Amino acid sequence: MEVDREDGRSQNQLRPLACSRNILHRAHGSASWSQDTKVLAAVYGPKAGTKKNENPEKACIEVIWKPKTGQIGKPEKEYEMILKRTLESVCILTVNPNTTTSIIVQVVNDDGALLPSAINAACMALVDAGIPMKHLAVAVCCCVAKSGYVILDPTKLEEQKMKAFAYLVFPNSVHSVLPEGSLRVEGEPIENGIITSVTHGIMSVDDYFYCLERGRAASVKLSDFLRRNLQQQSTDSSKAG
Amino acid sequence: MENKQSSSPASFVDSTVVPGDVVLDLSSMTNQTIKLGGGLRQDCDAISAMKAGTLRFSKPNKYWIESSQKRYVPCVEDTILGIVVDSKADNFLIDIKGPAMGFLPVLAFEGGTRRNIPKFEVGTLLYLRVVKANFGMNPELSCTDASGKAAEFGPLKDGYMFETSTGLSRKLLSSPACPVLEALGKKLSFEIAVGLNGRVWVNAASPDTIVVVANAIMNSECLSGAQQIIMVDHLLKNIQ
Numbered sequence: 177m178e179v180d181r182e183d184g185r186s187q188n189q190l191r192p193l194a195c196s197r198n199i200l201h202r203a204h205g206s207a208s209w210s211q212d213t214k215v216l217a218a219v220y221g222p223k224a225g226t227k228k229n230e231n232p233e234k235a236c237i238e239v240i241w242k243p244k245t246g247q248i249g250k251p252e253k254e255y256e257m258i259l260k261r262t263l264e265s266v267c268i269l270t271v272n273p274n275t276t277t278s279i280i281v282q283v284v285n286d287d288g289a290l291l292p293s294a295i296n297a298a299c300m301a302l303v304d305a306g307i308p309m310k311h312l313a314v315a316v317c318c319c320v321a322k323s324g325y326v327i328l329d330p331t332k333l334e335e336q337k338m339k340a341f342a343y344l345v346f347p348n349s350v351h352s353v354l355p356e357g358s359l360r361v362e363g364e365p366i367e368n369g370i371i372t373s374v375t376h377g378i379m380s381v382d383d384y385f386y387c388l389e390r391g392r393a394a395s396v397k398l399s400d401f402l403r404r405n406l407q408q409q410s411t412d413s414s415k416a417g
Numbered sequence: 418m419e420n421k422q423s424s425s426p427a428s429f430v431d432s433t434v435v436p437g438d439v440v441l442d443l444s445s446m447t448n449q450t451i452k453l454g455g456g457l458r459q460d461c462d463a464i465s466a467m468k469a470g471t472l473r474f475s476k477p478n479k480y481w482i483e484s485s486q487k488r489y490v491p492c493v494e495d496t497i498l499g500i501v502v503d504s505k506a507d508n509f510l511i512d513i514k515g516p517a518m519g520f521l522p523v524l525a526f527e528g529g530t531r532r533n534i535p536k537f538e539v540g541t542l543l544y545l546r547v548v549k550a551n552f553g554m555n556p557e558l559s560c561t562d563a564s565g566k567a568a569e570f571g572p573l574k575d576g577y578m579f580e581t582s583t584g585l586s587r588k589l590l591s592s593p594a595c596p597v598l599e600a601l602g603k604k605l606s607f608e609i610a611v612g613l614n615g616r617v618w619v620n621a622a623s624p625d626t627i628v629v630v631a632n633a634i635m636n637s638e639c640l641s642g643a644q645q646i647i648m649v650d651h652l653l654k655n656i657q
Contacts, residue, residue, distance in 0.1 A: 311437030
């Protein structure tokens with residue numbers, strides 16, 4: 177079903193992506209992610225010592241969310257918790273036991289799909305800092321409108337008008353030397369898994385599954401973008417080994 | 418980065434890999450011992466990448482991921498620059514830019530006995546060697562080489578220390594000599610100590626030489642060999 181979006185995009189079209197790494201001089205890893213919504217992430221660590229209530233046999237991840245304006249309140253704490261849980265499942269926590277890695281996320285511009293942009297920026301900053309990870313996390317936002325159609329990557333106005341939206345985080349698609357089909361978890365390739373799903377509003381189960389399908393297709397494109405970005409910057413400059 | 422295809426299909430050696438990529442399949446390599454370096458981990462029969470970087474292979478059987486970071490992962494027999502943070506009864510606590518503090522035993526000096534323990538102030542810069550770097554433990558350091566001689570290890574006096582990425586320190590220590598150091602060495606005289614943990618110390622007779630050398634090294638990270646020589650010529654022309 178063709179739908180008219182204000183900026184002329186089609187239903188499944190994402191806004192132009194831009195990602196740069198190693199932009200902050202003092203941070204151990206940093207990345208900025210922009211899709212109209214712009215988020216800056218900085219990683220410090222791993223540093224010795226964990227917090228009081230954390231398991232000292234694993235690495236600890238601490239997230240600090242800094243909004244563009246205003247004081248820090250409950251919504252920021254919720255974003256911090258979602259980011260922390262997502263990144264904990266993506267990083268390999270047993271490599272550096274009894275250490276803390278701090279991730280600071282600064283919102284520069286909020287124009288819809290804020291949390292997925294933050295997750296993408298934080299993931300790229302972790303790669304920039306060299307924190308060991310199982311795979312990358314790729315996040316998209318899907319909205320369901322009243323008439324039932326699903327659009328990807330909404331702007332802030334679209335997000336407010338929609339009936340419901342979902343932030344979905346998938347693992348990236350991996351390249352493997354193994355023959356097709358051998359790297360599977362319980363019979364499905366790794367890309368079919370899901371790391372995080374945050375939903376807001378009311379949608380039917382069918383709509384949710386349709387969102388998952390659209391989101392997964394978009395996550396493949398995002399994975400390719402991330403891979404090209406990492407390849408290009410490794411041949412390019414400063415981080416050449 | 419070109420994808421060099423070796424005789425086996427889909428080989429990732431010398432190409433960029435992303436965390437999660439499976440780079441080796443052990444089930445097809447029976448009766449071989451493979452040594453895994455930094456950035457790789459083993460999942461039953463599949464070796465996958467933990468970091469983004471270039472996969473390297475050295476005959477006969479070593480694989481590792483080459484990448485450049487601002488933090489250091491301690492490795493045995495690396496020479497590094499550490500800063501004293503604290504001193505305890507048995508060890509000095511040394512900051513080596515890694516996930517844990519390094520321990521320098523009080524007796525790990527040439528001719529070191531309980532009676533002549535060196536007194537290092539907090540903030541002293543030391544040139545050290547990593548003796549042990551085990552999982553979950555603080556790395557152990559030493560101011561002597563493997564045979565117990567001092568061999569240039571120990572405190573570095575005067576001079577200027579600055580931080581770089583680990584990739585740049587490896588380039589500075591590569592042989593044949595790094596172009597920027599060779600070009601600087603032809604015109605200036607200075608002393609330099611490079612730590613594999615991303616710290617470089619420079620000392621020279623006059624402060625302007627030190628500043629020129631430090632700036633040249635920091636600028637050389639993104640440049641190719643020829644560009645580095647041109648950059649150094651440019652810098653030296655401006656000060657003479």
